[in-house]
Each structure stands twice: as C-alpha cells, then as structure tokens.
Amino acid sequence: MRSAHGRSGPGVCTFRGCCPGCRADRLLPGRGATGTPICRDCAGIARDFFCDRCGFEGLLLGGRLCERCTLTDTLGRLLDDGTGHVAASLQPLVTSLKEMDRPKSRLIWLRNPNVVRLLRGGRRQHPAHPRRAALGNTLANRRPPA
Numbered sequence: 001m002r003s004a005h006g007r008s009g010p011g012v013c014t015f016r017g018c019c020p021g022c023r024a025d026r027l028l029p030g031r032g033a034t035g036t037p038i039c040r041d042c043a044g045i046a047r048d049f050f051c052d053r054c055g056f057e058g059l060l061l062g063g064r065l066c067e068r069c070t071l072t073d074t075l076g077r078l079l080d081d082g083t084g085h086v087a088a089s090l091q092p093l094v095t096s097l098k099e100m101d102r103p104k105s106r107l108i109w110l111r112n113p114n115v116v117r118l119l120r121g122g123r124r125q126h127p128a129h130p131r132r133a134a135l136g137n138t139l140a141n142r143r144p145p146a
C-alpha cells in the first residue's frame with residue numbers, strides 16, 4: 001500500500017501543477033518515465049484538455065467544458081427565474097460561487113436537492129414561473145422555513 005499524499009484516491013490522476021518537462025504551470029494528465037505527472041505536450045498526448053468556451057486547460061466535464069464553465073451553466077439552469085437568466089437578486093450569489101476555489105466541489109454540492117431548494121428560496125417573487133411544473137412540484141412547493 002502506497003501512501004500518496006494529498007489527492008483523495010487512486011482514480012484521481014489529472015491535476016494541475018508545474019510540469020517537470022517544460023516548467024509550465026498547467027494540467028498534468030501524462031506520466032513521465034518515473035511516473036511523474038507531466039503535461040500533455042511533454043507526454044505526447046494528442047487529446048486536448050482545453051475548454052471549448054473559455055480555453056482553460058483542465059478537467060473537462062461533459063467532454064468539452066471546464067469545471068468553472070459547467071458550474072456557470074449549472075447555476076444558470078438551477079437559478080433561472082423563468083426569463084432564461086438568473087434573477088438580479090441572485091447574481092451576487094452566483095458570482096461568489098463561481099469565484100470560489102474548487103468549482104468541482106460546488107458542482108457536487110449543487111447536486112444536493114436541499115441546497116438547490118435553499119438557493120431558490122430567494123425566487124419567490126416569481127410565483128408564476130412557467131417552468132415550475134417541469135422542474136417538479138417538490139422544488140416549487142417546499143420552501144425553507146422562514
């Protein structure tokens with residue numbers, strides 16, 4: 001049993017750091033001769049890891065978008081006030097969530113229906129939300145206690 005420090009499991013093999021081959025601080029999906037994480041250029045990996053939207057090199061979710069862009073989309077979808085946009089009152093929340101470190105943790109956090117319900121608690125000024133039925137009555141009807 002090896003004690004890999006830091007990262008949380010043997011499945012985690014893609015992270016950022018300073019590539020020992022080219023000294024660039026970037027994603028290190030490859031492995032050098034000694035098992036050292038190296039960047040895709042040094043490892044000769046043909047697949048790229050650049051986000052389709054912002055060009056950030058990182059772990060791409062759904063194939064093409066980085067964690068941060070995925071988080072932006074997820075927040076936009078969850079907090080859509082019915083106009084296709086996040087309500088102005090929730091924008092500061094969205095901004096602070098996006099600026100936090102570890103967007104992946106925020107994404108996992110947003111999978112919790114209780115969290116989503118709490119976040120959406122601020123939307124009650126739009127009771128006639130047209131997409132409410134589609135989103136499920138549980139979300140729309142159950143509000144956090146005042």
Ligand SMILES: [Zn+2]
Binds near residue numbers: 021023038039
């Ligand atoms: Zn490199």
Ligand SMILES: [Zn+2]
Binds near residue numbers: 052056069070
């Ligand atoms: Zn991105």
